[in-house]
Amino acid sequence: MIRCKVLCQTKLVTIKYHNFFSEKINNKTNNNNKLQQYKYFIQNIYIQKYIYVKIINTYIYIYIQNIYIYIQINININIYIYTYLYQQIFANIIIQNTINEIFGKNNEIQLKEFKDLITKVCQLPNILIQLLFNKIDKQKNDKINKTVFLNYWKNELQNTSLQQRFFNILKKQSNDFIERDDFLPLMKVLLETHPGLEFLKATPEFQERYADTVIIRIFFIVNRKDDGKITYKEFKKSNLFQILQQVDTEEDINKIRDYFSYEHFYVLYCKFWELDQDHDFLINKEEFSRYSGHTLSRKTVERIFEEIPRQFKSGELQKMGYEDFIWFVLAEEDKTNLTSLQYWFKIIDLDNNGIITGYEMKEFFEEQRQRLEYLNHELVYFEDIVCQMVDLLKPEDDIKFYFYHFKQKQNLSGVFFNFLTNLNKFVSYEQRDPFNIRNELNEHPDYSDWDRFAQNEYLRLAMEEENQENGEVFNDGNDPWDQETGQENIN
Structure with a gap:
């Protein structure tokens, strides 16, 4: 026996019907018998109290709760097609x-x-x-x-x-x-009604920044064209619908790590506030270069402020606004998504021809080599880096990398850009401990690189705040790399 679930008076009812209706009705059966079988089948799907079926010629007339419906039957079509149609009609009547x-x-x-x-x-x-x-x-x-x-x-x-x-x-x-x-209307309702955000009601300015941050994060992941317009195709392809459903039922907003976590917002906001020294809500090139202890090379900073990877939305020449900064941090701290990879690909692709060559790699690597030398760090040779990247991305030509190469190795290819732009991550990769990496992955297997970064930063900020409350200061604010070298210190 096969079971079919249908709606009847808003209740879910399970009705049994015979197996022979699951296949196309035997063509040897005469037309009259086929129509009678359809009638029998339909009446046994629904409760007869609410449906009456009458056959006249090749039409089946259905009477449901004061409404007549008639459909001409093609007896050679699988009965399931008509069954689905009847179920839709019946459901719409119940809705009405x-x-x-x-x-x-x-x-x-x-x-x-x-x-x-x-x-x-x-x-x-x-x-x-x-x-x-x-x-x-x-x-x-x-x-x-x-x-x-x-x-x-x-x-x-x-x-x-x-x-x-x-x-x-x-x-x-x-x-x-x-x-x-x-x-914005959705965020307004969320901020007014969600128990996990109730504490923000006392600080409207933080409510506004939280809403801005959530929206920026949504567009960063969902709007792949970065044109400010999320199509239904993009919406359907993303996890936004499922996440919004979780927000509706989960009281702890920090458990919703995608888009809505307050802790993630706090990390992003504090990162911006730390760099924005005059607190005009704009960051200039000098302020930006301090990010994560001057970890980015000067050439990388120049490319970002030339607006190569993305045009600034601040409206101020040579100044990065809050949205621009959030976009950068999301791209920098998690290079396992396509938006991030595209951001960094544009930075390295100096001639904007869609190909990263050995020449372009060397242009960026040379500054990294000089910085390593300044720190008396064991030198890493360019040829070795190229060999590693060729083995990882497997380009058809020796040193010609197209974006699809990075897309094919989406979860691994971020290291390519770290080698060329970020000294701290370069050194961390060279000195990585596979055992520690495995432990991190096992502890939170569902965490993204961004989730891990945000968690660590939130803990750091919480500890700093606690130390300040206790009168303990561990950072005197003097950065040795703020001198003429323009380089950075690696702890």
Whole structure:
């Protein structure tokens, strides 16, 4: 026996039916018998109390709760196709009845009743209740008219997947994409209602920065074109829908590491604040060069401030804004995603021809070699680096690396850029302990490189704050690499 689950009066009912209906009906059977078998099959899928089936010629007439439906049957088509269609019709009738019950005779509902509508009809998480209510209630009278809701339901939500419904609610009705400001109403509701963010209500300026950070992180991962427009294809391909569902049910916001973690926001904000010495919410080149103890080479800093990997959104010449900095940190601290790899590929690709050659690698490596020499570190030879990278990425030509080479080794190829741009990570890789690396991976196997970085930085910041409260200061603020050398110290 096969089991089929169907909706009946909002309850899930399991009905048994015979195996021979799972295959195309035998062509040797005469047409009249085939139609009778269809009738038998349909009536046994649904409860006969709520459905009546009558066959006239090649039409099957279905009577469901005061509504007549008729469909002409092609007896050579698998019966499952028609079964799916009947189930959709039946489900839509139940939805219509639910809508009628919730609205009642007044044909208007307020926010309280609207919650039932969202969960029973739209099947959407609670986080969207206020958002959708405000979107439909354009008159701002705190009531929703039944006709207005039905129009929105039919045009935007009916006959769509849950992901598509979520997408349609977030975007403007005139657009087929989500823009940055489309997330602001969602963030406003989240900050007002989520228990894990309640403590931020006392500091509106941090609420604003938290919302900005979440939105920037979403676009960094989801909007691969970086055009400020998330298409449905990008939305569907990402994990954003699943993460938003988790936010709706998880009270500890820090457990939602993708996009929404407050601890991750705190790390990013503090990183920016540490560099922004005059606190004008802009970072100049000199301030930026101090990132992580001058770990980036001067050539790398120059390329970033020439806006090669990404155009600054600050609106100020030669100054990096908050969004620009967040984008950089996300790209720098986790080179296992395509957005990060593309960012760094553009930096090394000096002639912007889509190919990284040995000449371009040597241009960046030479500064790294000089810095290692200054630190009396054991020298690493360029030829050895090239051999390692060729073995890792396996280009068709000896030293010609295209972006697809990095894409094919997405989780490993970040080391290529660390060798050429970041002295601390270069040295760390050369001195790595496989045992410690294995322990880190085993401790949090589901953590990304960004998750590990953010966790370590948050602990560091917490310890520094505790030490300051206890009057202990371990950093006198004098960086030996702030002198004329423009280099950095490696602890």
